[in-house]
Structure formats: structure tokens, C-alpha cells
Amino acid sequence: MEQAAAVIEASGLVKELGGRRVVDDVAFSASRGECVALVGANGAGKSTLLRLLVRLVEPDAGSIRIHGVDAVGASAAALRDLRRRTGFVFQHHDLVGRASTLTNVVHGALGRVPWWRAFAHGVAPAALRAEAMACLSRVGLPHVATQRADRLSGGQSQRVAIARALMQQPELLLADEPAASLDPAAGEEVMGVFRALARAEGMTVVFTSHHVSHALGYADRVVGLRAGRVELDAPTASIDAGTVHALYS
Amino acid sequence: MPSIPEMPGPDAPARFERPGALAFAIGVAAAAFLVTAFRATDVSIGELLRGGPSALRILGEMFPPSLDRLGPVAGSLLQTFQMAVAGTAIGCALSLPLAILATRHLSPHPVLHHATRVVVAICRTVPDLVWALLFVAIVGLGPFAGVLAIAVDKIGFCGRFFAEAMEEADRRPQEALRALGAGRPAIILGAILPAATPGLINASLFSLEKATRSSVVLGLVGAGGIGIELQVSMDMFRYDEAITIILAILALVVAVEQCSAWLRRRAM
Numbered sequence: 144m145e146q147a148a149a150v151i152e153a154s155g156l157v158k159e160l161g162g163r164r165v166v167d168d169v170a171f172s173a174s175r176g177e178c179v180a181l182v183g184a185n186g187a188g189k190s191t192l193l194r195l196l197v198r199l200v201e202p203d204a205g206s207i208r209i210h211g212v213d214a215v216g217a218s219a220a221a222l223r224d225l226r227r228r229t230g231f232v233f234q235h236h237d238l239v240g241r242a243s244t245l246t247n248v249v250h251g252a253l254g255r256v257p258w259w260r261a262f263a264h265g266v267a268p269a270a271l272r273a274e275a276m277a278c279l280s281r282v283g284l285p286h287v288a289t290q291r292a293d294r295l296s297g298g299q300s301q302r303v304a305i306a307r308a309l310m311q312q313p314e315l316l317l318a319d320e321p322a323a324s325l326d327p328a329a330g331e332e333v334m335g336v337f338r339a340l341a342r343a344e345g346m347t348v349v350f351t352s353h354h355v356s357h358a359l360g361y362a363d364r365v366v367g368l369r370a371g372r373v374e375l376d377a378p379t380a381s382i383d384a385g386t387v388h389a390l391y392s
Numbered sequence: 393m394p395s396i397p398e399m400p401g402p403d404a405p406a407r408f409e410r411p412g413a414l415a416f417a418i419g420v421a422a423a424a425f426l427v428t429a430f431r432a433t434d435v436s437i438g439e440l441l442r443g444g445p446s447a448l449r450i451l452g453e454m455f456p457p458s459l460d461r462l463g464p465v466a467g468s469l470l471q472t473f474q475m476a477v478a479g480t481a482i483g484c485a486l487s488l489p490l491a492i493l494a495t496r497h498l499s500p501h502p503v504l505h506h507a508t509r510v511v512v513a514i515c516r517t518v519p520d521l522v523w524a525l526l527f528v529a530i531v532g533l534g535p536f537a538g539v540l541a542i543a544v545d546k547i548g549f550c551g552r553f554f555a556e557a558m559e560e561a562d563r564r565p566q567e568a569l570r571a572l573g574a575g576r577p578a579i580i581l582g583a584i585l586p587a588a589t590p591g592l593i594n595a596s597l598f599s600l601e602k603a604t605r606s607s608v609v610l611g612l613v614g615a616g617g618i619g620i621e622l623q624v625s626m627d628m629f630r631y632d633e634a635i636t637i638i639l640a641i642l643a644l645v646v647a648v649e650q651c652s653a654w655l656r657r658r659a660m
């Protein structure tokens with residue numbers, strides 16, 4: 144991939160946790176519209192790497208540029224803006240359970256509008272509410288807008304989390320094991336949403352998964368980690384399941 | 393059942409653990425103090441039994457309850473409840489910002505966090521009757537002093553339980569909002585308050601129940617409400633009026649408890 148098109152670009156990333164290099168001199172980049180799978184055995188450092196990218200975990204060393212902006216040296220305000228432009232979807236249900244689905248999606252705008260306009264859908268301006276409904280439609284769930292989030296199924300709540308991330312108007316979407324806590328069918332559905340976002344809307348998507356089939360089926364490129372080091376970085380078309388499986392041995 | 397070869401098992405532990413020297417000394421001291429406590433306060437079954445006849449006499453005079461002063465009694469009962477409502481409302485409203493400052497992960501600064509905890513603890517540990525005496529001295533006799541006393545007492549109670557409810561709120565949604573660039577007020581209003589709502593409502597309703605009970609007593613120190621009526625009736629040996637007032641208080645307290653139990657079920 145050309146350097147110029149990179150939406151996110153990191154190099155020399157190091158993170159030590161519990162006296163061990165969990166991420167060890169990792170270089171990683173993703174370009175516009177690309178869907179990248181981060182694979183590797185349990186404990187390989189996938190989650191840590193993803194969190195390092197938006198400094199939810201602080202790196203010990205290395206450089207990160209997101210949208211061309213230096214994320215490591217960023218001020219608190221600049222970092223907030225970077226996070227605003229980067230959607231993050233976690234493995235576990237992380238919606239506000241007692242709030243409505245629509246409120247949860249409107250929350251996605253909290254990084255770019257004042258808090259009193261987006262802490263609940265009831266206080267949001269009409270344009271923001273309409274935008275949130277559009278985001279819900281993009282994940283196929285406009286009909287659950289008024290439902291309380293803790294009444295949604297696992298797959299639905301993960302898609303609402305994606306809708307909330309879309310509400311950030313992100314150029315980059317990071318997802319940590321987005322399908323791991325879902326049943327297989329719901330997992331496929333969620334992965335399909337990610338691929339559609341990358342293909343149809345030019346969004347850059349980076350997801351971690353321990354399902355080889357998800358990596359091969361939905362990503363354009365597979366990056367494999369083993370013990371915190373990059374062992375594989377290749378277009379999906381050029382590798383087979385055996386290559387990926389080898390990472391787990 | 394396959395047979396298990398019999399083997400002598402290890403010895404069972406002693407039935408009672410032998411206390412250490414320190415624990416033994418503390419136990420003896422506590423027992424000794426308990427004895428002095430009974431002595432110093434003239435605890436005596438005989439005295440209680442000798443009081444029996446006057447108890448029966450008072451009980452006899454209570455019935456039938458007198459309805460002579462029903463109007464004024466109803467009026468001060470209403471005022472008592474109004475004091476409880478006003479005091480609880482002020483107390484809960486002030487508790488919310490204090491609780492945010494007292495919640496570790498929400499407080500802007502550790503010093504502020506600890507300072508707020510101390511203030512809340514003082515509000516809680518000083519008895520409400522003492523607050524009432526203080527406020528009577530400050531704003532004079534009357535229900536406003538009672539309202540202030542209740543409000544401060546509620547800060548002590550709600551400040552702590554609100555903070556606990558917010559500390560227990562699920563952290564994952566908060567992390568998710570932080571990760572998308574939301575600031576502290578947004579996280580508090582968007583993620584923490586919704587999660588803490590049942591706890592907040594629960595503590596507020598419990599406060600109202602507690603305030604209703606304590607507002608009865610506040611009248612005794614001149615801080616308004618029905619307590620003063622009760623005192624007057626007792627002082628004038630009008631036990632038939634006193635029982636009316638006591639039953640009225642009982643009815644109010646039970647009514648408030650029932651209503652709040654119902655509201656609590658609805659809020660969960």
C-alpha cells in the first residue's frame with residue numbers, strides 16, 4: 144500500500160505489561176477503504192496493539208500517526224479529536240443499558256458536539272437525531288430505536304455499538320473481537336456490516352479475531368501476531384488457511 | 393457402593409479455638425464495662441415492674457382518643473410532612489454534585505475527593521437533632537430550621553449512597569464514551585446517571601422515609617412540625633390527645649413507606 148494513502152501508520156510500537164513485552168517493535172498501517180484483520184493466538188497482543196493505536200493504553204516506545212496527526216505527542220485536546228475521528232468497537236456489550244438505543248447512538252456525537260446536546264436523544268437537535276437514525280439504518284436496526292439497550296440481543300447490541308461508532312463520523316473503525324461474544328450467525332452479520340462499510344463507504348476497518356474464517360472471509364489484508372511480534376502481513380488473496388493456522392501453533 | 397478400606401482419619405480440630413492473650417484481655421474488659429454500664433444507668437427490672445401501674449393508667453387515659461384538636465393536629469402533621477419533603481428535596485439536590493466530587497473516578501482532584509468525603513461524613517455523623525438545635529439558633533424557631541436540619545442530614549446520607557451508586561455504575565460504557573472523545577460531564581450525564589438511577593431513587597425515597605420519622609422529633613427542639621403538639625399534650629397529661637397524635641404520626645409514616653415501596657418497585 145502507498146504510504147500516502149495510510150489512514151493509520153504506526154512503527155516501532157513497544158508495550159511492556161507485567162514485565163513482558165506484550166507488543167514488541169510492531170509496525171502497522173492501514174490505508175483508506177481497507178479492511179484489515181489482526182489475528183493471533185490468545186495473548187498474542189492483538190487487543191493491546193489496538194488500544195495502543197488510540198492510546199487507550201500508553202505506548203512505551205514507537206510512533207503513531209492517525210490521519211497524518213502524531214498521536215503519541217498529541218495534546219489532550221488533540222487526542223480527544225483523534226479519538227472522535229476513530230470509532231472503537233469492543234468485544235463486550237458496552238452500551239448504556241438503561242438508556243434507549245437511539246440515545247446510545249446519539250452518544251457517538253459526544254466527541255464533536257457539546258455534551259448538553261448529545262447526552263440523551265431527547266435533548267439532541269433534530270439534525271443529530273436524524274443522523275443517528277441514519278446510522279441505525281446502516282446497521283439495519285432502525286426499528287429498535289426506542290428500545291432500551293439492555294433489552295437488545297447480543298448481535299443487535301454489537302450492531303448498535305457500530306452505529307454509535309458511525310455517529311462519530313469516523314474515517315477509521317477499530318474493532319476488538321467484535322464477534323467473539325456472539326453466536327456464529329450474529330457474528331457473520333456483524334462482520335458483514337464491517338465489510339460493507341469498507342467496500343461501500345471507503346471506511347478503514349481494523350478488526351481482531353480469533354476466527355480464521357472471519358479473517359479470510361472479510362478482510363483485504365491479514366496481519367498475524369505471535370508473542371507481540373508481527374509474523375505475517377499479507378493480502379488475504381495471497382494466503383491460505385494453513386498459513387494463518389500456523390500462527391496458532 | 394464400592395467398599396472403602398477403613399483408615400484412621402486425621403484428628404478433627406479442637407471444638408473451640410483458644411483465644412490469644414490479647415483477645416482474652418479485651419473480652420474481660422468488655423464484660424467488665426458492660427457490668428458498669430448496667431449499674432451506672434440504674435437498669436432494674438423491679439423499677440420497670442413498679443412502673444407497671446402508671447403505664448396501665450396512662451394507657452387507660454389514652455382511650456378513647458380525643459378528637460378535640462383534630463384540626464390543628466392535622467395541620468401540623470401536614471407541616472411535618474412538608475418539612476420532610478422540602479428538606480429531602482434540598483438535601484438530595486445538593487447531594488448529587490457532592491456525590492460526584494466524592495466519587496473517586498469522577499472527582500477532578502484527589503484532595504477534593506477526600507475533602508468532600510469528610511464534609512459528607514460530618515453531615516452524617518452529627519445527629520439531626522443537633523443540626524436542628526444549631527439551625528434554631530441560626531434562623532430561629534420554626535419549620536425552616538427543621539428543613540435545614542433535614543437537608544444537612546440527607547447530604548450525609550445521600551452524599552454517601554449517591555457516590556456508591558455512581559461508583560458501582562458499569563465502567564464499560566464509560567470507557568466506551570471516553571474512547572470516542574466524550575468529556576467528563578458527558579460521561580456523567582450519558583453513562584453514569586442512567587446506570588445509577590435506581591440507586592439514586594432508592595436512596596432518595598429512603599431519605600424521605602427517614603426524614604418523615606425524624607421531622608416528628610425535630611418539633612421537640614422547636615424546629616416546627618407535630619413534635620411540639622405531642623410535647624404539649626404530654627406535658628398537660630392529655631394522653632387522649634397524645635394517642636391521637638401518635639396514631640396520626642404512625643399513619644403518616646406507614647403511608648410514606650408504602651408509597652415509597654411502590655415507587656421503588658416501579659423505578660427498578
Ligand SMILES: Nc1ncnc2c1ncn2[C@@H]1O[C@H](COP(=O)(O)OP(=O)(O)O)[C@@H](O)[C@H]1O
Pocket residue numbers: 160161165183184185186187188189190191192
Ligand atoms: N494490564 C495488564 N497487565 C499485565 N499483563 C497484561 C495486561 N494486559 C494484557 N496483559 C498480557 O498481555 C498479553 C497480550 O494480551 P492481549 O493484548 O489481550 O492479547 P490478545 O488480545 O491477543 O489475546 C497477554 O499475555 C496478557 O496476559
Ligand SMILES: [Mg+2]
Pocket residue numbers: 189190191320
Ligand atoms: Mg484480546
